[in-house]
Every structure is written in C-alpha cells, then in structure tokens.
Amino acid sequence: AHEGILRRQSLRESAARTYARSLPIVPVRARGLTIEGADGRRYLDCLSGAGTLALGHNHPVVLEAIRTVLDSGAPLHILDLATPVKDAFTTELFATLPGELSEKARIQFCGPAGTDAVEAAFTLVRTATGRSGLMAFSGAYHGMTSDALTASGGARHTGVTRLPYPYDYRCPFGTGGERGAELSARWTESLLDDHKSGVPRPAGMILEPVQGEGGVIPAPPNWLRRMREITAARDIPLIVDEVQTGVGRTGTFWAVEQSGIVPDVLVLSKAIGGSLPLAVIVYREELDAWQPGAHAGTFRGNQLAMAAGTATLAYVRRNGLDRRAAELGARMLARLGGLAAAHDCIGDVRGRGLMLGVELVDRAADADPTGARPADPALAAAVQRACLDRGLIVELGGRHSAVVRLLPPLTITDEQADAILDRLADAVTAAVR
Numbered sequence: 001a002h003e004g005i006l007r008r009q010s011l012r013e014s015a016a017r018t019y020a021r022s023l024p025i026v027p028v029r030a031r032g033l034t035i036e037g038a039d040g041r042r043y044l045d046c047l048s049g050a051g052t053l054a055l056g057h058n059h060p061v062v063l064e065a066i067r068t069v070l071d072s073g074a075p076l077h078i079l080d081l082a083t084p085v086k087d088a089f090t091t092e093l094f095a096t097l098p099g100e101l102s103e104k105a106r107i108q109f110c111g112p113a114g115t116d117a118v119e120a121a122f123t124l125v126r127t128a129t130g131r132s133g134l135m136a137f138s139g140a141y142h143g144m145t146s147d148a149l150t151a152s153g154g155a156r157h158t159g160v161t162r163l164p165y166p167y168d169y170r171c172p173f174g175t176g177g178e179r180g181a182e183l184s185a186r187w188t189e190s191l192l193d194d195h196k197s198g199v200p201r202p203a204g205m206i207l208e209p210v211q212g213e214g215g216v217i218p219a220p221p222n223w224l225r226r227m228r229e230i231t232a233a234r235d236i237p238l239i240v241d242e243v244q245t246g247v248g249r250t251g252t253f254w255a256v257e258q259s260g261i262v263p264d265v266l267v268l269s270k271a272i273g274g275s276l277p278l279a280v281i282v283y284r285e286e287l288d289a290w291q292p293g294a295h296a297g298t299f300r301g302n303q304l305a306m307a308a309g310t311a312t313l314a315y316v317r318r319n320g321l322d323r324r325a326a327e328l329g330a331r332m333l334a335r336l337g338g339l340a341a342a343h344d345c346i347g348d349v350r351g352r353g354l355m356l357g358v359e360l361v362d363r364a365a366d367a368d369p370t371g372a373r374p375a376d377p378a379l380a381a382a383v384q385r386a387c388l389d390r391g392l393i394v395e396l397g398g399r400h401s402a403v404v405r406l407l408p409p410l411t412i413t414d415e416q417a418d419a420i421l422d423r424l425a426d427a428v429t430a431a432v433r
Ligand code: PMP
Pocket: 050, 112, 113, 114, 115, 116, 118, 141, 142, 143, 144, 208, 212, 213, 241, 242, 243, 244, 245, 269, 270
C-alpha cells in the first residue's frame, strides 16, 4: 500500500506539492510526537503540521473536545453565527491576549487558513486608514494568497515596500547585533520621512516576531520596540503575524510578550485551531471601520476547530507549556550550540522556545565580512534525508533552504528532546561524511 499510494499521489498531484517531495512517507497513525507510516516505520515529528500542533498529534484533550461537539448534535457548519462553541473559544482566546488587547479587542473570524487572516488584516488597515501601501520585511512569509504572497520574501511582486529584517548571522548591514537592528529601524524611518524619494505612508506594516519559514530568525526585542514606536508615531497600524509563533511556541504565550509591544492587529492561525483549520485577526477596536458584511466567507465557523482550539489554548495556559517551551528550548539550543562547535558545517544555531533552527554552510568556502560562510542547501537537504532515515522528520527553511527547522510539540518530554537531538547529531555526522 505504502509504495502504491506514494506513486499514485506523485503522479496525480501538482508539481507544486511541497512537504510530500522531501518526506516520502504515508502517515496512518499519530500520537504526540510520533507518526507511524503505512510501512510500519515510526518517526519523531518535528514538523508538527508546520508548527500547528502545540499539543502534538491527537492529544486526548483535543480529541475529547471534538467528540463532545460531535456528540452534542451542534451544527458543524454554521457560517459566522454566534454559538456556545464560538463563545467559549473567543472567551478563552481573549483571556490570553497581550496588553490593552486583553481588555478591549475586536475579533474577525477569517477563512480557514493563516493566509486568509493575513489578507483580512490588510483589508482592515486599508479600510481604516484609506491608504493602500504595505511594508513588509525581507525573508518574511505570510502566505500564498495574492497580497500575502506579495508581502512574503521570496516573491517577485510589487506593491509592497520591503525592508531589511534584522538578521544577526547574515546581517544585511554587515554589523549584526543591536547595531544591525538599529540600522534597519533607521532605514525604515528615513524611507517614511523622506517625502520626496521615500515611500507614501502605508496602510500598515506587517512583521513576524520570529521569522519561521524565513529560517527561524528571532527579531531583537529592541528592534520590535523601535518598529512599534516608528509606526505609532506615524499612525501606521502595526500588524504582527503570530500564525507560527503563537500559543506558547516561542516561550511566552505570544511572542510579542518578550518585547512588551502590543500590536494594532494580531494575525493568528495554526495552533489556535488545535490541529483543525482556524484563522482570526484580533485588533484594536478603533480600527474597526468595516461596514457590516464587509468581510465575508463561507468557512469561518468551523465548530470542531473552535472546540479543538479552545481545548488547546486552555491546556497550554493552565499547564504553563509556554514556560516549559522556554526552559526546554533553552536546553535544546545549548546542546545545538555544542553540535555547532563540533561541526564546522553548522554556521549558526538559533531560536526562541521550541522554534529552533540550524543553518548549514559550506565549510570549505570563505566567510563573508560578517563571519558567515555561504549557505549550503544541498547539505541541508542531505541532513534532512539522513534525519528521515533515522526516523526524524524535520523541515528546511530560510532564504537558501539551508536551515533545518525544529518545531516539536510543546508537550515533549526531556527524553524525547534528547532523542530528537541524538538523531539530528547522527544525521549531520552522516551527511558531511
Ligand atoms: N504567516 C506565517 C508566519 C506562517 O508561518 C504561515 C504558514 N507557514 C502563514 C502565515 C500562512 O498560513 P497558511 O499556510 O495557513 O495559509
């Protein structure tokens, strides 16, 4: 069955398939960190549905929440009508929101995917400001719909002013650290304040507090505060995309908590649906210039996703899984530091909480002035394959697809964390041989 399924799907599906090309497995069962394939092989899943599974696969509280809705006779499809399930989800979500948003926020349920919520955020700030331009950052990933794609780093579209995201390791300014972050902030200010050759005031600025697909690049807290000041001083709504960083992943419930900034719009998806599709924006009430019916969509009321999401948010909050992610992530990062010291093909290791990245470089090449050697996507792909051979699922990311990304569930044990790193270390050794 295993080979047949792989062969048929590779023939029938578009060449645009992403994960399936590098992960030729046929998952049939999953629990927590573990996936079992149709061929009986077991894997530790550090992709977690592209960072979706805060509680891992099929967590009992998530399954129970879904079963409760199924058994209750509640409608499964109900457009955007108010229901007890939606009420519980909204209440639980609002209890987690940062700063002023926790007291007073509006929520808009969007289409099922993160990209729908990004698109809704853009429409919201364009309506509220009457302006149309957007600012986004190099290396960003916001989704695959038209404007979200335009705001993403790899896309060659116009209409969005792209600014340099602070990147310590391959700092675009050649300085790294606080200095690089400050130069990024000044670049932004000069573009906004130069009324002759700069850019018109945009409808909004969008950023990720830790770039995920962009290669696990955490923004320095000071830079985030500077972006907050710069946008606030010019009345530009700041949209923070926590689609991947949210729900404890980075060591705090929302990643913005680590810098203390409060966004005007928060874009949320992935983990908030507890493995099922759900995407929302929450934002300052004053921005709600939408006319009734201005934002529609058939699939904004997935009751199962809301129930699974409520269970996930509550479980993370009550069990302090955000603090657990911070503590375990710091230990894993320290061990990755040891791995980097032992292998000169590892250029950098970094991350926040359980969002970790290992950047592979060409050890034979010369370093640039920042000390970074060229990224090595072929080696990264070899490491990914060697991981899979050792029963470890990891994804690649980054501007050159040379960053191995680890996004394990927040529920993993110390022993599981060790097993992940043992297999990764073994895979790196095998791939460089
Ligand atoms: N924003 C970020 C930060 C993401 O990581 C992603 C997905 N990886 C998206 C938006 C898009 O979400 P979706 O794939 O659900 O459309």
